[in-house]
Amino acid sequence: MSELEFITLEEAAAMKTGTRVTFIPGIPALFSEALKNICYVKGIPLIRALHPMMGIDEATGEDRQAVLFKLTSQTGLPTMFHNEERPRNIWIEQLALAEEIGAPGTPNLIPTDFEERATVFGLCAIVLAEDGFIWNMRILGDSPLGRKYGFNEKASAAAPRKMAEVVALIARRLEAQEQLGSRYLVGTSLSAADLYWATLSMSILVPPAEIMPLTQQNKGMLRYFAKNSEIPAISEVLTDKVEEHQRFILSTHCETPAVLGGDLL
Secondary structure (H helix, E strand, O other): OOOOOOEOHHHHHHOOOOEEEEEOOOOOOHHHHHHHHHHHHOOOOEEEEEOOOOOEOOOOOOEOOHHHHHHHOOOOOOOEEEOOOOOEOOHHHHHHHHHHHOOOOOOOOOOOOHHHHHHHHHHHHHHHOOOOHHHHHHOOOOOHHHHHOOOOHHHHHHHHHHHHHHHHHHHHHHHHHHHOOOOOOOOOOOOHHHHHHHHHHHHOOOOOOOOOOOEOOOHHHHHHHHHHOOOHHHHOOOOHHHHHHHHHHHHHHOOOOOOOOOOEO
16 A cells, blocks of 8 residues: 555645645546646645545445535535635636745746637636536446536537547647647647646546556556547547647656555556
8 A cells, every 4th residue: 555645634624734635545536636737837745635435435324525515515526725725626726726826936837928828728628617528528428427417318429529529629739839849738838738638638548657657546447548549539539649748748747657645556
């Protein structure tokens, strides 16, 4: 078992200093992993807290996420606490906080140029927001997580096409940026769009073990992610440039191999 320390949710909520983020040990939950990468780039030390799993505790008969809901009025992963401020649960608020509290001299992940900023947030939205790439990935099948995000047969049938549209848009943008001499999605430097897309694209492009280690906890998840790349609509638009961008961002700007906790295989 990994010696990486995780405090309890209650301990995280009670602390008055430091930045605390919830994780599931051994699992690269995509939004948590993306926030971890953002904080790494911004030089923000993280205290890891245990995020409660969905479902009913067999021993107590209680909802495992009841305490999380009481503390934050929601159950999404991750929750971000900082000092005594209110918890942040939405990616755009987490990003804004990370940009604010990041160490001096670290990259600006939100561009100061408003035209570039609009592009960055637009790209982030089609990947992270409602009816975006990850939202539609979650409703590909009927599962507790899929039902949480509105699974139904009609929405599920449309999901691969929507996911493919996002991948194709990213591929076109990378092609255009290469023509301008840039390896990044916006402008000539790293932005939040790069970090979010590179991390969340793991749901269709599983990185090698030197970037994303295999654990007892994530092996099933990574197998599922790998199968997503075989969905015809998605496989048709995946390009080498999409994969190259993911590997470049994760290996150049993020901590690799990813530190997950859990049981390494």
